[in-house]
């Protein structure tokens with residue numbers, strides 16, 4: 001039946017096998033039985049599936065629920081709320097096509113309520129055998145006619161998710177089972193739906209999966225077993241490698257050729273932040289070639305002697321950094337430098353092969369670790385099933401990555417540049433000491449961090465260091481908190497309201513970003529902004545931290561920097577100067593509070609910058625890079641904006 005007055009191919013009540021769906025304007029409609037609801041008018045168009053109960057006692061309850069624009073609907077026993085506007089609009093078109101309203105078992109009723117699932121929220125559609133449809137919500141009279149609560153029909157299942165009421169970022173898988181007396185009708189709907197799902201090129205088909213069996217509470221394998229069925233149901237092929245040792249995932253990733261990696265749509269890490277870091281480095285280190293981070297002129301490393309053009313004099317304008325980055329680059333290790341140089345493009349372009357691969361290749365993370373800050377910041381929750389759904393539905397978000405170049409491991413070691421990439425956090429002093437101490441108590445599982453944290457806190461060690469950072473006058477309020485915490489509550493409240501927290505489709509992350517650009521300068525946009533000046537902080541510090549993301553986790557619900565963004569091209573340098581024990585405790589307490597202000601203390605400096613250098617001046621601690629130990633006496637770092645793409649959509653706030 002053709003739609004009147006529009007170009008829709010409308011297939012009415014009697015949709016039949018083989019009937020065409022024309023492009024995006026096509027509509028398919030039919031009457032089905034929906035599990036736990038009863039008879040429904042079902043409509044499918046390019047946005048998704050919409051249904052309206054034709055004859056259910058729930059209908060009146062749903063209409064009542066409409067007062068606030070929502071309705072209650074049962075699906076697989078999960079009571080859920082929906083926004084109805086779209087569904088009602090779609091279905092009113094359907095009602096116009098139907099001559100006499102809905103008639104079911106002689107009872108005539110017309111509900112205004114409807115429900116929907118968007119195509120982008122459906123991860124699988126399957127045909128099922130002839131079997132029961134539970135119609136427990138039908139009126140008693142109808143139940144009687146049907147001799148009980150079930151009828152046997154041919155069925156198809158639609159697999160999707162609903163958002164948890166209490167925690168929007170948490171996705172709960174749900175299944176809608178639709179039944180029809182004609183097998184061919186079910187088959188046709190499944191085929192049509194699958195055609196639409198297959199057209200979504202953003203969804204992965206083939207993934208390489210690394211599982212760390214030793215993550216967190218050693219639940220890596222169990223976690224993968226729990227989410228594996230989501231991947232098979234979504235017809236995503238997976239090659240699974242359960243690691244046998246630390247470093248194996250890095251070795252596998254770095255030894256694969258680009259061609260081999262191109263057989264996959266991405267790689268998935270089942271583990272914690274440290275494991276993610278390993279895979280990130282295995283992906284980037286041999287492929288992405290970058291110039292050194294810029295440094296102030298008095299920062300001593302061998303590139304200075306060779307006239308390194310990325311070196312700036314203190315207070316020299318950052319604009320003076322030439323865009324053409326020379327190829328004196330510190331790579332993974334000195335032995336690798338010759339090969340690495342060969343693929344670096346002197347014009348400041350990233351390697352073409354890498355760029356093509358990196359445009360489509362994504363990294364997924366299924367949390368099984370002790371902290372899981374990266375997954376908390378990129379999906380908004382720490383839930384393996386939610387992460388699996390983000391992956392199979394092909395979500396996409398870009399993530400800033402910091403390149404950390406170590407020039408000297410210890411004061412006495414040779415100058416030998418060594419490079420690592422970091423996705424979440426690099427920290428020295430307290431953070432390094434906690435990770436070192438916690439390694440002795442790995443057997444405790446995630447509790448080791450609490451124990452080690454307490455031990456290190458009691459020791460209250462501080463370290464002398466010099467930090468230089470490029471001040472590019474970011475639009476934040478002055479980030480150096482040199483005021484007394486108690487004196488600033490009113491200002492603090494103003495600042496809180498100004499905080500723009502990163503979220504799904506974040507405006508700040510998308511501002512002026514061009515992921516298709518191949519230039520190094522587009523990955524480091526803030527290095528060249530007008531008026532950038534090197535500034536220094538020198539003295540004794542309890543900790544030096546560089547956060548790329550908010551780093552929220554179970555212990556710190558807002559993270560260290562609540563308004564850090566996933567891909568704005570900045571890191572947040574947090575310098576905690578030596579202070580009394582009690583003051584430091586107050587900072588840590590603020591960190592554990594939701595809505596706390598851990599940075600608003602006199603002894604805390606906060607600088608939003610694209611690059612910094614660090615030199616230890618006395619007794620040494622170690623660095624903690626994404627939870628992994630990294631010894632460095634002297635290092636330089638820079639942020640590459642949105643360098644990698646994750647299977648995630650950002651936190652729903």
Ligand SMILES: Nc1ncnc2c1ncn2[C@@H]1O[C@H](COP(=O)(O)OP(=O)(O)OP(=O)(O)O)[C@@H](O)[C@H]1O
Nearest residue numbers: 215216243244245271272273274275369370371372
């Ligand atoms: N089979 C293995 N045996 C021992 N260690 C492994 C193995 N596979 C990976 N690793 C290492 O385990 C370390 C920690 O892993 P992971 O990050 O998954 O867990 P975690 O430290 O408990 O969590 P988080 O980093 O979130 O705090 C990583 O450095 C990784 O290289």
